[in-house]
Amino acid sequence: MRPFRAREGETIYVFPDGKGGIAWNWRLGGAQAIWFIDADKKLSDSEMKKLRRQADLVMKEAEEQRQRRHTEVACFAESLLADAVSAVSVGHGYLKLKRVRPVAGLWVMDAAEIQARFNAFFRDEPRTLWDSRAGRPMADPVLMVPLYIGKNFSSVSSIEFISECGGKYTLPEARAAGACWVPEALRKGAPLPERIGVAEGLATALSVSQVKGFPVAAARSCGNLKAAAQALKLQFFGVRLIVLGDKGNGEEKAREVAQYARTAVAVPSFSDQQRARFRQITGSNSAPTDFNDYYIATGKL
Incomplete structure (x- = not known):
C-alpha cells in the first residue's frame, strides 16, 4: 500500500485493489475518512464484513x-x-525582535544549509523551508527550536524553524502531538521549581521566564496546548502548572486546557494606554495579544 501526500499534513492511502482508501490528516489526529468505490451499492453482510476487515488492515x-x-x-x-x-x-x-535573551537549547543554522539538507532527506517529495510571514522561502540564519517527547523530554521529535521576521515552519512528517520545547534545566534534571508554565509560542515562554523567573515550555500552538500540558503534568508530577494563554483566539483554548488539566491559567489584559504604547514601541499595527507583547508594552522587556 503506497501513501500519496495530498496537501501539507494530509496523506491518502489507496487499497491494493484500488477500490477504496483512507484519507488521513495528521494535524487533526489521524484517519478522517474511509471510502469504497462501491459504497453506494447494496452489499451483503459478508461483503460489508470483508470491507471492514480490509479497512482495519489498511x-x-x-x-x-x-x-x-x-x-x-x-x-x-x-x-x-x-x-x-x-x-x-x-x-x-x-x-x-521579541526583546528576549537567547538561552541554552535553541540553535541556529543558515537557511541555505537547512534547505540543502531538506533536499537530500525529502528527495522523493521535495519540501521548501517556507517563511509563513514573508511569503517566500526562508533566508539568512534560522532559529531552530527542538520539540521534545518522551520521559524527561529526552527525545527530539521535531523542529520548529523561525525566520528573523518571525515566520514559522515545522519539520514535515514529524510527530507533533504533545511535542514541545522544554527549557534545558528541566530536561536535564535540575531541582524542580514550585511552578512551571506552558505557553503557545517560544517568545511568550522566554518572556515569562525572563521576567518572572520560572521555567516555561512552549507548545508551539494552541491546538497542542492540551497534549503538552498533559505531558508536563505527567513528567513533573506535583509541580504547579500554569497555562499561559494568548488574548483573542487562544484564550478560550487556554482556559479549556486549564480546566481539563486542573491547572491555573493566565491571560494578559491590555489597557488602551498599553495597546498604544505597544504600537509605538514596535511600530506594529497589530493589537498586542500575548505576554511578550504585554511585557514590551509595560516596559519590562
Missing part, C-alpha cells in the same frame, strides 16, 4: 508506516541539531 498498516516515518524524521532532526550553532553564541534576529 489502517493498521498506515499507522505502522506513520510510526516508522516519525522515527526517520526524528533522526533527521537530531542530525540537523547536531550541526547547528547555539543561539547563546551567535544570537538571532527573532529573539532581538
